[in-house]
Amino acid sequence: MTPEEETARRRTALRALLTKPLLTVENDADRLALVRQHIAELRDWLTRETGWRLLADAETARLFKTVPDGDDATRPARGRAGEPFGRHRYVVLCLALAVLERADAQTTLGRLAEGVLNSAAEPELDFAFTLDSRAERADLVAVVRMLLEWGVLRRVAGDEDAYLSATGDVLYDVRRHVMATLLVTARGPSTIGATSFEERLAQLVAEPVADTESLRNQAIRRRLTRRLLEDPVVYYDDLDEAERAYLVSQRHAIVRRVEEATGLVAEIRAEGIAMVDPDDELTDVRMPEQRTDGHVTLLVAEHLSTRSAQDGVALEELRAFVRQAATKHASFWRKGVTDPGAEDGLLAVALEKLTALRLVEVREERVHGLPAIARYALDTPVIRGQ
Template identity: 65%
Template sequence: MTDATDLQAERRRAARALLASPLMTSGNDDFRLVRKHAGELAAWFTQETGWRLVVDTETARLYKTPARLDDATRPARAPRTKVPFTRRRYVVLCLALATLERADAQITLGRLADGVLTAAGDPALAAAGIEFRMDRREERSDLVAAVRLLLEWGVLHRVAGDEEAYLSEASNDVLYDVRRRVLATLLAATRGPSTVEAVNPDHRLAALTAEVAPDTDELRLRALRHRLTRRLLDDPVVYYAELPEDERAYLVSQRHAITRRITEITGLVAELRTEGIAMADPDDELTDVRMPEQGTDGHATLLVAAHLATVHGPCTEPQLVDLVRQLAVQHRSYWRKTAAEPAAAAELLAQALDRLTALDLITRNGESVTAKPALARYALAAPTIRKARSRS
């Protein structure tokens, strides 16, 4: 019994590690467990999500297909600053990957920059208003952010040098090993990009992730299970009202079976509510946005959430900026000193709203902000004062 329990705990840890890092290299602490349980994990992900798991001696890659292509709340982030990637940085990242595809086993940051500059000369990029020269620190920082993300993914391995020196002066170079096996696993698509004829980015993305349409009732039900399990694993909340009619009907009838299977493999706990389902993590690990979170930003987010949860109807962003200004005065003993500065309230609010949007707790329409049903859990109830019992 103990051995079986230990094996289940190992599989659960390995599954959680893959969900947190779908691209894993041998340097990851949990890589050994993923390799050990690769067969069982691959079978589960194939059966329940339709995701493919490939494991070899150097990498483990869970090829995740997103349930939604319109979710902009999970950007790539600079590893050190956690600042979301801009449009320019995404372009630099793609051009860097294209350069690495043609590179030797080793490459310097200077040669990588030259390759990006050459590729950036494409007339299509110029027509889109994207230009690179690498002669300014800001432009070099875009390349460094992309490189550090590739280092984090394991595509590159730093041999000598440091990116900070390159930021100060482009002549300061850095040497990397190119891990081609990791590079080859990056693209998670159902077809090669060169086979897609669509020009519109949204249409191209849809074509890259399109799956074969099911043509039998059994296959249609399996496709429904895959889409819903993907959303329950990836999304903070799945609202019934936002699902197509067929998905809503299937989830209502199969929610206990689906969530039980997810719990068995991941340890996530289902919160079944009238408005939908959330898979909560008791260990608070399988999330990139925590709520609540320590510090001024986290406290401000929690207080804004509590306010929105008790307001009937939408609030405007200017109203919420005024609220944050009041909160900064009220909590000046606990918040960082700069929170009381005139421009700080707008910045604090922007970060709070971005976090609440990512957690699917609010909707934003222009400057209007409206609470979604799951935000009700953060509403503060009025205190109940009980009378002390008299002692006889």
């Protein structure tokens, strides 16, 4: 194998981990094998450039990624149909994991449901949860299917749809060694003395404070590299003074190392940096995208790119814009887009995508374009030749 081919395979392994930080032999056999072949180089690069830990064995590979911003709500867990997890479903997920931690090597969906019900009924939790309605059973099934995707559970017999319709049960193997890799914290939860949720969460992810200039620079470089890998756009205005100064002085070196390791390409503008994936793989939200929602999002982005970012655009004005677009493109879009109130749902999906891509911000009933949205502005077309 040539050095170029070896570099390409190592890059593919790193991209696999960035796309899916938990690989299992059942769901990702080829990618897991590739990661294990290059484990030493991958671990060295990740430790040096990001500070993320990487563990791998014959059955799993786990990259312990940390998010740049714990308050970022644009990347929720999603169900099979793409619906985002809400607070209720997240609580069910946490309770299910707590039940599975104490479960036998095998369990059923019915027993898991009973354990979640008992945990939800604890007086100090104050969480209303029953299985009387199909919607609440659907929350539990969505959680179980996510655990199956992660590899925490392995289906032995049965199907979740039967449980959802109250006509059957499902048997699972509980894979504790996979479950043990899920929690990503800077310190053990049992070592935290704070009592409020906000304080406990802050202490869980707080990193040690560097006490030398060399270690401080290392910490800054790691934070910047994480943001370049995880965030759609890194704006200079979002960085603190030390981070901004370091990125300005070391931009070429940091960007080059990320490009060489991942195959991403830097798009550098006066306002910040975006790492673009030519293969369109390392992203949660794609743009442009086909079909109705993708077209609406592109039209809204184009509209906002021509407006003042400081003043923004009122949501009501955008609703009117989407209504007009729906009438104009009704023959190409899905059915119902011209129904009364349909513009609300279309606009909500578009703004969710644009916010996740760091192209807009919604503040006080107005939408403000961020600098990167300028790439969607259209100039007056010029016809050359015949």
